[in-house]
Amino acid sequence: MLVVLLSREQSRFFVSHLGAVEEVYRVKGQRIRGMLTDRVPRDRRDALASQILKDEAKALASIAETIGREFETSYVLLCAPPDMGAAFRDHLSKAALARLASFEAGVHASAAEIGAAAAAAQEQLRVREEHELVGRLLEADPAAVSTGTQETLDCLREGRVLTLVADDSYATPGSHCRQCQSLFEATQVSTCPICRAADVEAIDDLVEAALEQAIDAKAHIEFIRDPACRSAFAGMGPLRALLRY
Structure with missing residues (x-):
C-alpha cells in the first residue's frame, strides 16, 4: 500500500x-x-x-x-x-x-x-478487497474459474491459474508426484495418475505446496480471512482459482 x-x-x-x-x-x-x-x-x-x-x-x-x-x-x-x-x-x-x-x-x-x-x-x-474477490468468483463465467480443490490443483499443473484463492485457515495433507509435480487431494496415492510414475510422496500441507507452485507460475495469490467472506467462500472453496484460459 x-x-x-x-x-x-x-x-x-x-x-x-x-x-x-x-x-x-x-x-x-x-x-x-x-x-x-x-x-x-x-x-x-x-x-x-x-x-x-x-x-x-x-x-x-x-x-x-x-x-x-x-x-x-x-x-x-x-x-x-x-x-x-x-x-x-x-x-x-x-x-x-x-x-x-x-x-x-x-x-x-x-x-x-x-x-x-x-x-x-x-x-x-483488505476486507473490501476480499468481498470484491468473492463477488468475482461468484459472477465469473464457469469456464473462467476452477471448480473444487482437485480441479484447482490440476489447473495449477497446467499453468492455467491467474489468481489462486485460498481460505487462510485451510490446511490438509495430500500427495505430490516428484516426477511431474502434480498435486492430489488424496493421501493414499501409489502411482501418479498423470505420468504413471510410482514416485509419489505424502505431504503434510497441500495448500503450502499449491502456493509454492502458484508463485513459481507467477500467479497472483489471494487469501480469504474475513469471517463473512469466509462464509460466502465456503461453498466454493477452500481452494479456487481464476483462470488465464
Whole structure:
C-alpha cells in the first residue's frame, strides 16, 4: 500500500508491505501565504492561493502515481487537510481513486506510528478487497474459474491459474508426484495418475505446496480471512482459482 501524508509544511510518502512501513520520498511544502506579497491585490490573494494549492496537489498526485507504479502498490492511504486532500483527489487517476482510503496521523510521526495509525484503514481495504474477490468468483463465467480443490490443483499443473484463492485457515495433507509435480487431494496415492510414475510422496500441507507452485507460475495469490467472506467462500472453496484460459 502507498501511504501519503500531505501538509502545508511537508508531504511524505510511505510504502507499507507485510506489516512494515518505509518512508520512500519527502517533499517540502510550499509556503503559499508567504508567496503572496504585498504586490498582489488583497482581493486576488484567495484565488491565487487556491490556484497554487491546486498546482501543488497536482504535482503531489503525480508523485504518488509514480511511486505507486514503481513499487506496484494496490491501494492509497491518504492523510491530509480537507482542502489539500480534495485537491489531491482531483488529480488522481480513476484506478487510484477506486483504491483510496483515509486515515489520521501526525505529519511528524515515525514510520511505526504511521503504520499503527493506518492499520484500521488497511484492514478496511483488505476486507473490501476480499468481498470484491468473492463477488468475482461468484459472477465469473464457469469456464473462467476452477471448480473444487482437485480441479484447482490440476489447473495449477497446467499453468492455467491467474489468481489462486485460498481460505487462510485451510490446511490438509495430500500427495505430490516428484516426477511431474502434480498435486492430489488424496493421501493414499501409489502411482501418479498423470505420468504413471510410482514416485509419489505424502505431504503434510497441500495448500503450502499449491502456493509454492502458484508463485513459481507467477500467479497472483489471494487469501480469504474475513469471517463473512469466509462464509460466502465456503461453498466454493477452500481452494479456487481464476483462470488465464
